[in-house]
Amino acid sequence: METFKIEIQEFLAKVVEIKATSSDEAISKVCKSYKTAEIVLDYNDFVEVDFIDINSQSKNDEKNMIIKEIIEYLYLDEKKHFEELEKPENHIFKKLERLKLLTD
Numbered sequence: 001m002e003t004f005k006i007e008i009q010e011f012l013a014k015v016v017e018i019k020a021t022s023s024d025e026a027i028s029k030v031c032k033s034y035k036t037a038e039i040v041l042d043y044n045d046f047v048e049v050d051f052i053d054i055n056s057q058s059k060n061d062e063k064n065m066i067i068k069e070i071i072e073y074l075y076l077d078e079k080k081h082f083e084e085l086e087k088p089e090n091h092i093f094k095k096l097e098r099l100k101l102l103t104d
Contacts, residue, residue: 006052009051011047011048016033071099078093
């Protein structure tokens, strides 16, 4: 019989209403309240649970790796095409460029 390491991940979430002059200020206030334990999440805030075999690559990691490979494959060709067309506003290269930044 083998021994496996299985990670258990629980996701808790709570919506908090707070008065503030901006979204940034509201986030800052909630963050401070959370860090000082004025806001505490418990079993009532449970959203989902996931069980992960940490000895194997997760599907999410595999998906991200494949996405990066596809972006790299297309990036240079689309960049060349984008420049040849004098950098049109709605060219797919702009989306690839953004995806490349988000996945690096």
